[in-house]
Structure formats: C-alpha cells, structure tokens
Amino acid sequence: MRELAPSLLAANFYNLKGDIELLNKSHVKYLHIDIMDGSYVPNISFGTDIIKQIRKNTDLIFDIHLMVNKPENQILNLKDAGADIVSFHPETTDHPNRVVSEIKKNGMKAGIVLNTHTHESVLEYLIQDIDLILIMTVVPGFGGQQFMPSKLEKIKRVRKMIDESGRDIILEVDGGIKIDNVDQVIEAGADLYVSGSGVFNPDGISNNVDKFYEIFNK
Numbered sequence: 001m002r003e004l005a006p007s008l009l010a011a012n013f014y015n016l017k018g019d020i021e022l023l024n025k026s027h028v029k030y031l032h033i034d035i036m037d038g039s040y041v042p043n044i045s046f047g048t049d050i051i052k053q054i055r056k057n058t059d060l061i062f063d064i065h066l067m068v069n070k071p072e073n074q075i076l077n078l079k080d081a082g083a084d085i086v087s088f089h090p091e092t093t094d095h096p097n098r099v100v101s102e103i104k105k106n107g108m109k110a111g112i113v114l115n116t117h118t119h120e121s122v123l124e125y126l127i128q129d130i131d132l133i134l135i136m137t138v139v140p141g142f143g144g145q146q147f148m149p150s151k152l153e154k155i156k157r158v159r160k161m162i163d164e165s166g167r168d169i170i171l172e173v174d175g176g177i178k179i180d181n182v183d184q185v186i187e188a189g190a191d192l193y194v195s196g197s198g199v200f201n202p203d204g205i206s207n208n209v210d211k212f213y214e215i216f217n218k
C-alpha cells in the first residue's frame with residue numbers, strides 16, 4: 001500500500017491552519033515534518049512547539065525527519081510533541097543503535113535516513129531493529145530541489161534488503177518527488193512518498209493529493 005507524506009516545510013506558514021485542514025479532509029494519512037538545526041544542514045526549519053500546536057488539530061501520523069546533530073537530545077521533546085515516527089541520519093550521532101532503542105523505548109517508531117552519499121551498508125547492524133528506512137533523493141536542507149534519478153538503483157537495492165530481512169519496514173523516499181516523476185520511484189519499490197513542493201503549490205493541495213493517489217492506485 002503506497003502512501004503520500006506531504007512535507008510541512010513547503011506549507012504556507014502564514015496559514016498553517018488552512019493547509020492542515022485541507023490535508024485532514026484529504027486521503028493523506030502521514031505528515032512529513034523536517035527538523036533542521038542549521039548545523040548538520042545549513043538551514044533552520046522549526047521546533048517542537050509548532051509540532052505540538054499542529055498535533056492538537058490533526059490525527060495525521062507525524063513522520064519526523066531529523067536533520068540535526070545529536071538526535072538523542074530531541075527524543076523526549078518529540079515524544080511530548082506527539083511524534084509517531086522519528087528518523088535520523090546515522091552520521092549525526094556516535095551511537096545510532098542507542099538512538100534507535102531510545103526512540104522505540106519512548107513508544108515511537110524508529111527510522112534511519114540514508115543521505116545521498118550514505119551507503120546502504122550502514123543498515124547492516126541496524127536493520128534488525130528499525131521500522132523505517134528513508135532514502136534521500138536530494139541533498140537534505142532545502143525544499144524545492146531536483147530529484148536525483150541516480151538514486152533509483154539505491155532504492156531498488158534497499159527494497160531488496162528489506163524483503164530479504166523478512167521484517168516489516170517502511171521504505172520512504174524524500175526529495176524532488178512530483179506527480180510527473182513519481183512513476184519511476186513506484187517502479188523502484190518505495191512505500192511512502194514525501195512531497196513538499198509537489199503538494200503545496202498553486203495547483204491546490206487537494207487536487208495534488210488526489211492526483212498522487214490516482215497514480216498510486218493505478
């Protein structure tokens with residue numbers, strides 16, 4: 001079952017309420033929430049207070065993408081803010097296995113993010129414990145960048161790793177995914193599709209969501 005995870009980063013911050021209400025009325029089940037610290041990536045997005053406010057107004061599954069150094073410092077804040085899934089880049093901590101177990105101990109699902117330069121071999125000693133793998137198809141830090149087709153083979157390889165593990169792990173892709181290029185990512189075998197500028201744009205949130213699901217269900 002394929003699902004869309006609209007990326008909050010591209011929402012209208014001057015009218016978040018309106019955008020969340022439209023998502024609540026749509027087919028969408030997930031909301032992708034990018035947290036950037038200006039250190040691991042050269043951009044700052046928003047913190048947990050904003051997430052808490054949104055949590056009061058939606059039942060969407062909060063899919064948190066941490067782009068911060070020392071993700072271990074954010075786990076309790078995120079739990080308190082109502083996060084459901086927390087994914088981090090393994091190079092941002094000295095102890096990825098410990099971060100995975102802390103996230104799960106706090107009742108959330110744990111994900112590992114593969115940056116564009118990160119080899120999937122990093123999953124070897126993590127795959128037995130994680131719930132999600134997020135593959136970057138742009139260099140993280142900014143919305144609205146071009147999808148990197150060179151990552152399609154990587155998505156296929158990780159799909160195979162998941163299938164061979166026999167575990168129930170969600171394969172998520174993030175960066176530059178649009179209605180007109182999602183077909184090739186579907187073919188590569190992803191489950192969960194992040195889209196920021198492909199959802200929050202002048203064509204309209206509801207219209208874009210409907211189009212993605214039409215393609216998913218084809």
Ligand code: DX5
Nearest residue numbers: 007140141142144176196197
């Ligand atoms: C990039 C973020 C993405 C971004 C996606 O650092 O991790 O989630 O918001 O936005 P688009 O779909 O516009 O590339």
Ligand code: ZN
Nearest residue numbers: 034065174194
């Ligand atoms: Zn993201």
